[in-house]
Amino acid sequence: MTKRRTKDDWTAVALEALAEGGVAAVAVEPLAARIGATKGSAYWHFPNREALLKATLERWEREHTEAVIELVEARATPMEKLRTLFAYVLEDPASSAIELAMLAAKDDPAVAPVLNRVTERRIAYLEDLFVGLGFAAGAAHHRAVLAYSVYLGQAQLLIATPHVVLGRRALLEDTIAAVVGRG
Amino acid sequence: MTKRRTKDDWTAVALEALAEGGVAAVAVEPLAARIGATKGSAYWHFPNREALLKATLERWEREHTEAVIELVEARATPMEKLRTLFAYVLEDPASSAIELAMLAAKDDPAVAPVLNRVTERRIAYLEDLFVGLGFAAGAAHHRAVLAYSVYLGQAQLLIATPHVVLGRRALLEDTIAAVVGRG
DNA sequence: GAGCCTCCGTACGGCACCGTATGGAATGTG
DNA sequence: CACATTCCATACGGTGCCGTACGGAGGCTC
Numbered sequence: 001m002t003k004r005r006t007k008d009d010w011t012a013v014a015l016e017a018l019a020e021g022g023v024a025a026v027a028v029e030p031l032a033a034r035i036g037a038t039k040g041s042a043y044w045h046f047p048n049r050e051a052l053l054k055a056t057l058e059r060w061e062r063e064h065t066e067a068v069i070e071l072v073e074a075r076a077t078p079m080e081k082l083r084t085l086f087a088y089v090l091e092d093p094a095s096s097a098i099e100l101a102m103l104a105a106k107d108d109p110a111v112a113p114v115l116n117r118v119t120e121r122r123i124a125y126l127e128d129l130f131v132g133l134g135f136a137a138g139a140a141h142h143r144a145v146l147a148y149s150v151y152l153g154q155a156q157l158l159i160a161t162p163h164v165v166l167g168r169r170a171l172l173e174d175t176i177a178a179v180v181g182r183g
Numbered sequence: 184m185t186k187r188r189t190k191d192d193w194t195a196v197a198l199e200a201l202a203e204g205g206v207a208a209v210a211v212e213p214l215a216a217r218i219g220a221t222k223g224s225a226y227w228h229f230p231n232r233e234a235l236l237k238a239t240l241e242r243w244e245r246e247h248t249e250a251v252i253e254l255v256e257a258r259a260t261p262m263e264k265l266r267t268l269f270a271y272v273l274e275d276p277a278s279s280a281i282e283l284a285m286l287a288a289k290d291d292p293a294v295a296p297v298l299n300r301v302t303e304r305r306i307a308y309l310e311d312l313f314v315g316l317g318f319a320a321g322a323a324h325h326r327a328v329l330a331y332s333v334y335l336g337q338a339q340l341l342i343a344t345p346h347v348v349l350g351r352r353a354l355l356e357d358t359i360a361a362v363v364g365r366g
Numbered sequence: 367g368a369g370c371c372t373c374c375g376t377a378c379g380g381c382a383c384c385g386t387a388t389g390g391a392a393t394g395t396g
Numbered sequence: 397c398a399c400a401t402t403c404c405a406t407a408c409g410g411t412g413c414c415g416t417a418c419g420g421a422g423g424c425t426c
Contacts, residue, residue: 004372004373004374004422004423005373005374022287024207027412027413027414028413028414028415029412029413029414030412030413037374037375038374038375038376039374039375039376039413039414039415040373040374040375040376041373041374041375042374043374043414043415043416044372044373044374045373047415048414048415049413049414049415100286100287101287103283103287103339103343104205104283104284104286104287106342106343106344115343115344116344116346119340119343119344119347120344120347123347138350138353139357141349141350142350142353142354142357142358143357143361145337145340145347145348145349145354146333146354146357146358146361148336148340149332149333149335149336149337149339149340150329150332150333150336151336152332152335152336152339152340153331153332153333153334153335153336153337153339154328154332154336156286156332156335156336156339157302157328157331157332157335159289160286160289160298160302161289161298161299161302161303163299164302164303164306164328165328166324166328167321167324167325170321170325171325171328171329174322174325174326174329175325175329178326178329178361178362178364179361181361181364181365182364187392187393187402187403187404188403188404210382210383210384211383211384211385212382212383212384213382213383220404220405221404221405221406222383222384222385222404222405223403223404223405223406224403224404224405226384226385226386226404227402227403227404228403230385231384231385232383232384232385
């Protein structure tokens with residue numbers, strides 16, 4: 001009656017560990033303890049630790065990245081979409097933990113390609129949003145980089161040193177105004 | 184005639200390693216190899232690895248943080264100060280590597296206090312800058328958080344995925360306009 | 367229920383790093 | 397030039413993780 005595990009079971013606990021402790025926490029033996037199994041299972045489903053990490057990151061890319069875009073796309077106007085995006089980080093910064101973990105491990109061969117794809121896609125998406133707001137191509141790109149920088153930076157601040165951020169509700173308004181406003 | 188080392192020699196190589204490989208790279212044995220000595224030296228100067236890391240972070244805090252503020256303070260007006268700050272990241276993102284390494288290791292007991300102090304000091308400094316630009320206290324705080332988020336986020340982007348950032352010179356102008364502009 | 371295939375536990379060797387013990391070299395001090 | 401002090405190399409045991417080898421248990425098929 002011993003439970004059996006699937007690849008998905010392993011990537012699920014790996015995602016937990018990834019969010020909590022970063023890429024280094026995706027380690028076979030600690031994960032085995034967490035899942036209530038031994039390494040034997042892990043090394044049956046995956047050839048090595050790198051493959052497990054890769055599968056985990058790709059699962060995150062598939063599920064999470066698109067989930068955010070869908071959440072945002074549910075809004076009607078570009079403005080509302082932007083607001084949804086920033087409100088998302090401000091209200092639940094923990095959900096960004098994995099992206100920050102990936103940024104911190106940008107040199108890892110399993111991380112780099114996923115990180116590049118996700119970043120490019122998001123910048124491109126934001127760029128479209130700003131074009132929709134009436135910005136010219138070049139300006140839209142800069143706004144996109146700016147907006148994504150704010151997104152990342154706020155996620156960092158809220159996770160690492162949340163106590164320095166006061167009045168999140170009003171901050172959201174100021175942030176949006178600053179990012180979409182005509183200088 | 185074998186060279187002798189000081190605490191400062193050790194924290195110097197530790198700073199290098201910290202910038203290159205993050206907090207995890209501040210490890211006694213690799214550092215000993217890098218410095219051309221053995222662990223014996225390290226464990227004479229420091230009781231353990233944690234103490235070496237702590238001394239390294241505090242050295243960075245002392246030297247680097249104040250250095251940036253002095254660089255910025257050399258400018259006359261708040262506007263020029265802000266410009267200098269953002270130009271600094273955009274032109275030399277590698278100099279921010281250590282701060283990002285600390286953010287990634289926010290839970291490390293040696294990192295947390297330094298990270299908190301540095302973040303608080305910088306936000307407070309930016310807040311003063313925005314008060315100098317005529318913002319009310321609350322608004323100045325939000326601008327400070329916004330500006331610091333942009334700083335961190337751009338540093339992240341430029342280090343992790345530099346290819347997505349185009350036209351840095353024009354980006355600088357757009358960034359400043361967005362951060363100081365009235366919504 | 368015999369045999370097969372899937373899955374996993376156990377046991378092992380290896381590597382990288384931590385920290386300790388200790389003798390001795392290098393350097394300062396009388 | 398004794399001789400104490402400062403500094404460091406060597407050698408060792410301990411821990412946590414990687415990856416492999418292998419046997420065996422659980423479920424499937426006939």
